[in-house]
Amino acid sequence: MYPEPPLLIRRALDDDTLPTRRGDAESVTVPRGGDMFISVYNLHRSSELWDAPDTFDPTRWDRPTGPAANAANAAASADGASEKREEERWAGYDPELRGSGLYSNEIASDFAFLPFGGGARKCIGDQFAMIEATVVLALVLRRFDFDVAAAELAPQQGLGVAVPDIGMRTGATIHTEFGLWMRPRRRRDIPQQPQQRQHQPPQQQPSQQPSL
Numbered sequence: 001m002y003p004e005p006p007l008l009i010r011r012a013l014d015d016d017t018l019p020t021r022r023g024d025a026e027s028v029t030v031p032r033g034g035d036m037f038i039s040v041y042n043l044h045r046s047s048e049l050w051d052a053p054d055t056f057d058p059t060r061w062d063r064p065t066g067p068a069a070n071a072a073n074a075a076a077s078a079d080g081a082s083e084k085r086e087e088e089r090w091a092g093y094d095p096e097l098r099g100s101g102l103y104s105n106e107i108a109s110d111f112a113f114l115p116f117g118g119g120a121r122k123c124i125g126d127q128f129a130m131i132e133a134t135v136v137l138a139l140v141l142r143r144f145d146f147d148v149a150a151a152e153l154a155p156q157q158g159l160g161v162a163v164p165d166i167g168m169r170t171g172a173t174i175h176t177e178f179g180l181w182m183r184p185r186r187r188r189d190i191p192q193q194p195q196q197r198q199h200q201p202p203q204q205q206p207s208q209q210p211s212l
Contacts, residue, residue: 001053003040003115004123006170010036019089040114041174049090049112061104066092102130143190149183 106118116126167177
């Protein structure tokens with residue numbers, strides 16, 4: 001639930017009116033040239049949208065959430081009947097809309113999950129960043145195991161912080177305040193890579209000269 005940029009900034013090119021939730025008395029008008037600050041971090045941590053948003057639960061991306069979960073439960077009911085619900089402004093999270101990407105996106109979550117932003121100004125390097133991180137992590141974990149060592153190593157560096165106190169610093173991206181100290185251990189059960197067969201160029205057959 002940690003986004004890459006904690007904050008998104010957009011500027012209105014023309015006067016615009018934002019959609020409101022059902023029951024709101026007044027709409028929100030954005031004048032031309034007005035700046036909007038979207039707190040992606042708070043959006044991801046909203047308990048109105050996500051179940052236990054502060055809990056590390058990677059399996060949340062495998063199940064529908066919100067109105068999408070209600071629709072799935074209604075479709076799976078024994079009699080197939082579903083209650084007529086008031087129109088929802090948020091469609092919920094539907095893992096079926098995730099596609100083949102390496103992470104859940106704004107399409108599957110109806111713009112409630114924006115780790116790299118969304119729309120026409122979405123980060124163009126999101127897929128590259130995810131592929132790069134996945135490859136690097138796989139290569140490192142193939143050769144090393146890691147133990148959390150913040151409580152042991154950080155005091156030696158004069159930081160005096162433990163694992164629960166690594167802190168968070170926000171800027172263009174989110175990162176730890178004091179770093180996440182780890183102790184690597186070289187693995188001894190590294191699987192052997194299959195030997196690649198060397199490509200042998202095809203042998204050329206000697207050409208026959210026509211007899212005179």
